Amino acid sequence: MLENEIAPTDPAPEEGSGDQAPTEVAEDISYHAVEKDGHVTAIWEMQGRKHMRTIDPRSRQGQDILRLYTTEHHDETPTLGASEAASS
Numbered sequence: 531m532l533e534n535e536i537a538p539t540d541p542a543p544e545e546g547s548g549d550q551a552p553t554e555v556a557e558d559i560s561y562h563a564v565e566k567d568g569h570v571t572a573i574w575e576m577q578g579r580k581h582m583r584t585i586d587p588r589s590r591q592g593q594d595i596l597r598l599y600t601t602e603h604h605d606e607t608p609t610l611g612a613s614e615a616a617s618s
Contacts, residue, residue, distance in 0.1 A: 557578040559575060559582070560575075560577075561595055561599060562574040562576060572586070572587065573586075573587055
């Protein structure tokens with residue numbers, strides 16, 4: 531099962547002379563958590579649709595990514611007002 535976790539990144543300003551032409555604008559980097567049996571087994575760093583690298587979730591960087599970016603899927607509980615309206 532894959533779960534998409536997107537990390538907005540700002541490209542760092544390049545140092546050096548201003549004579550170089552700007553390169554192609556890089557796409558945002560996203561992180562995809564690979565889960566098996568409810569546990570994250572790997573983190574894929576993607577740039578667009580291209581797989582850049584695999585990060586071990588036990589590594590320092592993997593722990594930082596998991597701590598910073600949480601899933602956007604939340605369990606929604608039914609509101610009390612909706613159940614009262616249905617019983618009327």
